[in-house]
Amino acid sequence: MEGLKVSKAELMVYLHPxxxxxxxxxxxxxFSSMLFKYDETFDGVLLAYSASTKNELGKILPGLNPYFGVKTQAQLLLFYPKPDMFLEGKVVKLGEHSIHIIVLGFSSATIIxxxxxxxxxxxxxxxxxxxxSTVNRRHKIEVGTIVRFQVxxxxxxILHISGSLLQPHTGSVSWLDKHAEDANAESNIKKRKGREADNISASVDEDSLSLKTDHKNRKSKKHSKGSSR
Structure with a gap:
């Protein structure tokens, strides 16, 4: 699924004395207070993190509340959906005019x-x-279905996504994956049959060449005998 990335960052974390x-x-x-919230600094929603400091000595900042800064190295898992990306989520509600989805268990998405x-x-x-689907009767979207959609x-x-199912390769993930497997299997069968046909054709050509060669050799021998007489 698109929309996920791991970023490494060096940050200055400011703490109260x-x-x-x-x-x-x-x-x-x-970091815990930033989980599942969009952060402009990270340009995404923080889903998980791993943070460490080289030392715990910090620079004291002057002011009424003299905060101190600590240099921190962090590895961040971010959710950053952008237009035209393809995401996957679980259908939680269907209506006559809309489909409602939950992505990664926390972000809501609606397809009108x-x-x-x-x-x-x-x-x-x-x-x-x-x-x-009126095209493929086994392609269905119902509550509980995992769907792939475009952002x-x-x-x-509010961490809400507006989505689209207009692209042909969107819809039920299980059906799309099964359809892709069937298409690959059919393609492999066609390729195998093509190779078999090529092998048969090559074999026929070799046999034909062999017959022609034998025929020429025989004619050559007959001509040689006729000349000797």
Whole structure:
């Protein structure tokens, strides 16, 4: 899935003097407070981190509250959805005019009717809503389905994604993967048959060449006997 990246950063973390007794814990608390929030500095939502300091000595900053800065090395896992990226999420609700998805367990996504391609038709079967494809009857989207969709926009403040299913390779991930496997298998079969046909053709050509050579040799021998007479 797109929209995920690991970044290494060297940061200056500013701590209150009251936290000087346990700098490591204080830095961990600072990073923990940023989890699952969009941060402009990182240009993404912090999902996980690993942080360390070379030493716990910091530079005291002057002021009413003399904070001190500690140089920190961090490895960050970030979520940064951008337009045209392809994400995957779990369908949590279906409506006649929209599909609602949860991405990575915390970010919501909505795909409205105008962004759902025409092959998908909203139906109610046995009291449950489903979007069924009119092109491939086994391609269905229902509650619990993992879907692949394209990002249209991302609201950084509320972590909400507007998505689209207009692209042909979007929809149910299980169906898309199965369809891709079948297509690859069919392609491999065609390639194998093509190679077999080429081998047969080559074999026929060799046999034909052999027959022609034998025929020429025989004619040559007959001509030689006729000349000797």
């Amino acid at each position: 009251s936290k000087s007794k346990n700098v490591t814990q204080a830095i961990d608390n600072e 009717e105008e962004d759902i391609r025409e092959e998908f038709t909203h139906k109610v079967k046995h009291g449950e809503e489903v979007y069924a 249209k926009s991302f609201d950084e403040e």
